[in-house]
Amino acid sequence: MKREIRLIEEMDYAQAHAFQCEYLDRETFEDFLNRVKSAPDLYFITVDGSEVVGVCYGSPSKKNESIMNLNGIAVNLDHTKNYARVGLGTGMLRSFESAVKNKGYSIIGVGSADDPKVEAFYLKNGFNPTELVVIGANSEQIERIRVDDYESGIARREERRRKYNPKEVIFILEKHVE
Secondary structure (H helix, E strand, O other), X not given: OOEEEEEOOHHHHHHHHHHHHHHOOOOOHHHHHHHHHHOHHXXXXXXXXXXXXXXXXXXXXXXXXXXXXXXXXXXXXXXXXXXXXXXXXXXXXXXXXXXXXXXXXXXXXXXXXXXXXXXXXXXXXXXXXXEEEEEOOOOOEEEEEEOOOHHHHHXXXXXXXXXXXOOEEEEEEEEEOO
């Protein structure tokens, strides 16, 4: 089968929604449709034949009009299918970056999962850490602090873990796409 990265189409909605709910954000199909239809040029998928094996999507920041948020990016992690860590995520990210630039935005912002592999993906793709967010057991934000770089952020993250024993401490990263 031929792997292809492209914008989502109506025939992909059910599969993309199911994939997104499994790997990223759970939302009703109605909310998914409303979001996708409001910005179809910001929802990319990777297909292998007719199977959706990756998604990448975003939305404008509500806090800063020059930032486009990358809300989710994931690739099928089934080790028997060889989709993970072969460039599909980077390919979707490049497509998303082009769309963001074409829409006139200069920055992509993203909150990383609290996972070294996910953080490494963003760093490899040119994102720079700007903040740490400490998230409590009930998913509430406990603290948000600025960081200068990844290395100092790791040290500050460990300090926050010892201080709060939180559910997670995530990096907020940005990439300039001018």
